[in-house]
Amino acid sequence: MNFLAAIGRAVLNLLAQIGRVTRFTGQTLAAVVSAPFYGRLLAQQIMRIGYFSLPVVGLTALSTGAVLALQIYLGGNRYGAEAIVPQIVVLGITRELGPVIAGLMVAGRVAAAIAAELGTMKVTEQIDALTTLATNPIKYLVVPRLLAAVISLPILTAVGDSIGVLGGYLVSTYNLGFTGSIYLKNTVDFAKSDDITSGLIKAAVFGFIIAIMGCYNGFFSKGGAQGVGAATTNAVVTSSILILAADFALTAILFHT
Amino acid sequence: MTAPSSSNKKIELIGVKKRFGSKVVLNGIDLSVEKQSSTVIIGGSGTGKSVAIKSILGILTPDEGTIRIDGEDVTRLKGAARDPLMKKFGMLFQGGALFDSLPVWENVAFGLIQGHGVARSKAKDIAIEKLAKVGLASDVAYLSPAELSGGMQKRVGLARAIAADPEIIFFDEPTTGLDPIMADIINDLIVSTVKDVGATALSITHDMTSARKISDRIAMLYQGKIIWNGPTAEIDRSGNPYVDQFIHGRAEGPIKMAVKA
16 A cells, blocks of 8 residues: 555656646746846846856867767778768757757756756745845746747857867868868758758757756755755756657657658 | 725734645734834744745735735735735845845845836935945945845845835844844844834744834734734733743743644
């Protein structure tokens, strides 16, 4: 009996959690479309979420592009198909690795920071203080972060795509004997705009997930330092899992498979 | 729902109940606070004092009962409909709850800028004026809250609470964590600023020295109900054993401290 009760409790907990996230998301979306609009906070968050994530996204994209080129070359070599490197690199980066790597890196960097910041504000009653100062905390805290993440992630991904292709280019020309101009021509000729835009759409969705999970976990954290720590962990874990799940769903939808 | 009355009651709680899960925190609170008076709710830790104030502020919604401000039922007022009401309120939080991302003056001016739409430069002037009222020099205005001592943070919190000239000010444990002298200074400031703004005050505390000093009336909360309510001068003659035990801080008496939650 206890065993069944435990399963029941877990299921109820999960459903309650999903309900709370959904409600929180709904409240946030309603707040996006109604005044007041905090432009200064949005700019600040774009700096923090987007601009300051450039180094980490750039670095991971560079190494991913380089490793990808190397692996495809080695794999393709078995069939004498090593010339396919530029095509596969640009496809893999723009469709898949660019947005997912940007999403996961930003999830680790930003969802954690958002959850820790809002969680601390929650436990020190700063969020309640906003309410008493006639300011809607969702509009003031969540909306700027959500918009900033949805705007920043596609831009980060576009930059990451370029740097990823550059990584492949560098390895291919310096180590694998490709001619630079031919590599670039093959890349540009092969990549279709759909490959790139599908990745950017994914990135925007990932940004949405990161901001909502960071803010939600922060808003509902409880019980001092330990609670904030748990909120931070949950924000990173849930946003990473949801990014991977959404990636699969979006790939299926965007490419009609 | 009744029509707004012309009575002198600023805040009214009628049969307010609130529970969290199976834990009943407020079990039918009745309390009214007259205009420009100062009421203090006393009671042990975890008796629901904060929940009562948060229900009035709308941060929590009661399960049952009615809350009226100026005779108007505001119990379930939400969203934009609540905005005009929130502008009547000011609150001093227990830990100050200052925004650590903003300098002191922006903390004080926050409600003016965000809630009331006052221009930043003008709000800054008002903030510096309010800081002076709580005894802080203008150079403090540019510090970050983390650079302030506990007593100074309370002062800034007080300046922020009175910045928009609220009609009702809530004080949550205003003297907790302060040394006795600083506590007395804050008590004096509370009395003078509340009079100065002409506000109605509702405070919660378990510091009896503070309660006696800042209140006209005291209400005692025990097991989710107001068990005594009367003028501050009469609290020593309440004839209520629970009140007597609390104000004298005795371990022995009818109140049994719940060791387990």
